[in-house]
Amino acid sequence: MTLADRWREARVPVAGLHLDSAACSRQSNAVIDAAATHARHEAEVGGYVAGEAAAPALDAGRAAVRLLAGLPDAEVVFTTGSNHALDLLLSSWPGPRTVACLTGEYGPNLIIMAANGFEVRLLPVDETGRLRVEEAAAVLRADPPALVHLTVLGSHRGVVQPLAELAAVCRELGLPLAVDAAQGLGHVDCAVGADVLYTSSRKWLAGPRGVGALAVRPDLYRRLTPRWAPLELHEANIGSRLGFSLALGEHLAAGPAEVRRRLAEVGALTRSVLAEVPGWEVVEPVDEPSAITTLRPLDGAEPTPVRARLIAEHAIITTACEVVRAPNEMDRAVLRVSPHVDGAAEDLQRFAAALVAVSS
Numbered sequence: 609m610t611l612a613d614r615w616r617e618a619r620v621p622v623a624g625l626h627l628d629s630a631a632c633s634r635q636s637n638a639v640i641d642a643a644a645t646h647a648r649h650e651a652e653v654g655g656y657v658a659g660e661a662a663a664p665a666l667d668a669g670r671a672a673v674r675l676l677a678g679l680p681d682a683e684v685v686f687t688t689g690s691n692h693a694l695d696l697l698l699s700s701w702p703g704p705r706t707v708a709c710l711t712g713e714y715g716p717n718l719i720i721m722a723a724n725g726f727e728v729r730l731l732p733v734d735e736t737g738r739l740r741v742e743e744a745a746a747v748l749r750a751d752p753p754a755l756v757h758l759t760v761l762g763s764h765r766g767v768v769q770p771l772a773e774l775a776a777v778c779r780e781l782g783l784p785l786a787v788d789a790a791q792g793l794g795h796v797d798c799a800v801g802a803d804v805l806y807t808s809s810r811k812w813l814a815g816p817r818g819v820g821a822l823a824v825r826p827d828l829y830r831r832l833t834p835r836w837a838p839l840e841l842h843e844a845n846i847g848s849r850l851g852f853s854l855a856l857g858e859h860l861a862a863g864p865a866e867v868r869r870r871l872a873e874v875g876a877l878t879r880s881v882l883a884e885v886p887g888w889e890v891v892e893p894v895d896e897p898s899a900i901t902t903l904r905p906l907d908g909a910e911p912t913p914v915r916a917r918l919i920a921e922h923a924i925i926t927t928a929c930e931v932v933r934a935p936n937e938m939d940r941a942v943l944r945v946s947p948h949v950d951g952a953a954e955d956l957q958r959f960a961a962a963l964v965a966v967s968s
């Protein structure tokens with residue numbers, strides 16, 4: 609059985625077409641059951657007793673995050689998602705507050721940086737939005753910031769950033785590197801041992817909504833000064849953390865390298881099918897190794913109403929990415945298409961026909 613078949617078989621049938629993993633993937637039945645079973649256990653033995661019983665399974669989830677981040681001794685705390693993780697990190701940050709990031713930095717991250725008093729400096733990128741590593745190294749060496757932040761894969765564009773190369777530069781310069789792996793973990797290789805990595809459960813890892821993880825190298829973790837409580841929220845939906853932990857386990861069982869290979873293949877398939885759609889232009893290079901594809905309207909179509917019509921008239925889900933997602937890089941909204949490992953040519957052709965129908 610192929611990875612695509614196993615992925616499909618582990619889930620309820622989809623109502624329509626799901627091309628929206630970058631927003632929220634489809635959970636497996638086992639992940640859904642893990643959260644539901646925990647809720648039942650809480651009712652039987654009490655929430656806090658059930659929480660203690662869940663500790664080993666949650667520790668397995670933390671271990672999976674360490675493995676995927678290449679941080680074998682990191683402290684891993686569960687968060688409510690990626691934005692929460694970044695806010696925890698920055699609000700606990702010791703020392704000067706300057707941060708270097710890319711032109712295409714995620715808009716909400718820029719807001720969190722500003723809210724925590726960080727001065728943002730932009731690193732040079734090429735015309736696709738990809739970091740120019742050598743130029744960035746020179747900029748960082750000439751005027752080192754307190755922190756380097758890399759969103760390895762953006763929300764608004766499927767261009768994979770050169771994480772390993774930037775990590776090597778930061779190591780050489782002695783600069784801490786934090787990685788936003790909300791779109792990256794379970795999708796592209798993030799096991800480079802950055803100083804900090806954070807992610808969300810619901811995207812490519814296909815866990816529940818409302819949960820995420822923050823991994824921090826132990827020496828940096830000890831220097832953080834949380835504002836009022838330990839970094840990990842004690843009062844939380846433990847069932848969703850359990851579901852996330854199981855989804856991480858399913859990802860490891862599927863084989864992270866095999867998932868990455870398949871997602872790259874699905875991305876290339878998506879872009880080659882959509883290259884033919886009139887009125888829209890594929891933004892990414894066809895062979896970009898990610899399953900995120902974005903489409904720019906050429907004839908004045910508006911992604912937000914187009915997305916709504918795709919749902920209402922064709923039961924196809926995609927995302928309209930407005931300029932606020934990457935305010936320093938985007939000049940207009942794009943339509944984002946993000947199938948998972950089960951993405952198939954006939955689905956994409958059906959989407960292409962629907963897109964033509966709703967764009968006119």
Ligand SMILES: *Cc1c(COP(=O)(O)O)cnc(C)c1O
Nearest residue numbers: 689690691692714762763790808
């Ligand atoms: C979705 C996303 C986030 C925010 O994640 P939440 O879990 O919703 O807080 C951050 N960065 C990127 C690149 C994202 O795509």
